Amino acid sequence: MPLVDPARMELEFNAELETAQKASQSIAMAEVNNQINNFNKLGRQISTSMMAITFGLHTYGAAKAEEVSDVAATALTLGAIAG
Numbered sequence: 001m002p003l004v005d006p007a008r009m010e011l012e013f014n015a016e017l018e019t020a021q022k023a024s025q026s027i028a029m030a031e032v033n034n035q036i037n038n039f040n041k042l043g044r045q046i047s048t049s050m051m052a053i054t055f056g057l058h059t060y061g062a063a064k065a066e067e068v069s070d071v072a073a074t075a076l077t078l079g080a081i082a083g
Contacts, residue, residue: 056081 059080063073 052081 056077060073060077063076064070068076
C-alpha cells in the first residue's frame with residue numbers, strides 16, 4: 001500500500017479548490033454590490049443637483065420675466081431652493 005493515496009489527494013485538493021473558489025466569488029460579489037451601491041449614491045446626488053439647478057434657473061427666469069432686479073431675482077431663487 002502506497003504512503004500517499006493519489007485518489008484521496010485529488011479529492012482533498014478538489015474540495016479545497018472548490019472552497020477557495022466559493023470564497024473568491026463571495027468576495028467578488030460583495031465588491032460588485034459595494035460598487036453598485038456607490039454608483040447609485042452618486043446617481044442620486046447628480047439627479048438632486050440637476051433638479052436644483054433646473055428649478056433655480058426656472059425660478060430666476062420667472063423672476064426676471066417679472067422685471068425684478070438681478071439681486072432680487074437671485075435672492076428669490078436662493079430662498080426658493082433653500083426651502
